Amino acid sequence: MSSFLTVRTRIAPSPTGIAHVGTAYIALFNYVFAKNHNGKFIIRIEDTDRGRFVEGAEQVIYDALTWLKIPHDEGVDLGGPFEPYRQSERLEIYHQHVETLLENGTAYYCFCSPEELQAMRAEQQKQKQLPMYDGRCSHIPYAEAKKRAKHEKHVVRLRMPDSGKAEWEDAIRGHVSFEYALIDDQVLLKSDGFPTYHFAVVVDDHMMQISHVIRGEEWISSTPKHLFLYEAFGWETPTFAHMPLLRNADHSKLSKRKNDVSLISYMNKGYIPEALINFLCLMGWSHPEGKDIFNLDEFRRVFTIDRMQTTGPIFDLNKLAWMNGIYIREKLTQDQLIEALQPFTPTDFPMDLMGKILPLVRERLVLLSDLESLTDFFYRDISVNPAELLKKSEAGVVTEQLTRTIAELEQLSQWSVAELETCLRSLQEKYDWKKSQYFMMIRVAVTGKTATPPLFETMEVLGREKTIERLREAKEKI
């Protein structure tokens, strides 16, 4: 059957801007499929569109995949047996292959100008016909066309058959077929000498011995062109697997306009890469044991492509946020968490207290970037709203509460959670103050906030001096 010795998969991103969530999604499944079969995962840069090329975009893709910890075996950065891995550096190869097709008649020179093509399509639209190249240049005798091509601007087109059909067994969708006659004479080589995606992808996938093409559903309708090219060259076709498309809430294809699709922005927002990976695993695939939380290593072990779903999942951040919390509080060690938190740790954060503060806020972190807002009162001045201090009570009582509390705390033998708790609880009981009112008032006085980590723990970390000072300041405000 297949003559591919090893499983080789690839992603072929084009450096046109941001590193897209969809790229990570496709990369993840290509990686996992290859590794599950002891194969190789390759990154090839498809930079054949000079108009859309963005300087530095290539690096952003590598950075994003590095952040996600999806490793590749071959690529521009790592090299490999099939260099170069950047299409703009493979022009010679494409030209040779175009020549073959030209010689055997599966491709032809086309001299139509963009204006001419546009006019042709407009006319077809008017006639309610399919907008397709009408093949006017396909009848030019090869010798003549070849001569004209030497000095005339031209492209090279694929001569699609007008009968027969393209059929393949998609590893995810099963049998798919298209009539060749409905498919346009695709441009293979642009007038600037660069290949189009459709041509380069086939040549490169063949030369790089890609055994499985795992890509987005959006490519289904161009697969017949690719299949015909394999046929024209007499090459063995890889197995195709078309993944479902990630979607916006309105079910359209995941887009920049309607969603945050930049991997780097997820990084900057404080998502844990492992959580994003885990979340992506669940888009169109489910764990055989029904698990929701599992790591990349486990995914690689238990992945089978037959569990792949064909419906396009909506990229909904709700579950991702929950997962991020799970990873923060259950999956990372404290040291790993501190490390992950590093870019989100304010410069004035007292690092010597990190070990004490972090356990207090850990279960409250949803995003790593929440660190600052959850901990700032430990190391920055607070502002207390007097109205919050007086809630559910009155000035006289609150003043008395503060006075007595300060007096007791000043005499506390040891500034520890246990001592603090005994002290404040006995005060509260002795004077029969309302529990929720009293503790909330102290909390506000000491932190300026109504939602904080447990009070005694907070006071312990804050220290005697600072705590008492804040209680005094609160008393002044009443």
Next chain:
RNA sequence: GGCCCCAUCGUCUAGUGGUCUAGGACGUCGGGUUUUCAUCCCGAAAAUCGAGGGUCCGAAUCCCUCUGGGGUCACCA
């Protein structure tokens, strides 16, 4: 519009002819623990399996039609 792909709770999904009066997770709501928030625990609501026809003793599961959604129709990838 042509062609192609798809269709189970709001969302991610389980389910491959009978154990489904459809299971889990997120979210939502309610309750418990508690000095607040969060965590944690318990519970509830939530899909007449897009609709209509078949096939079969029996269908979410197989077939057909329709509807709906999506993708694609470039010298972009």
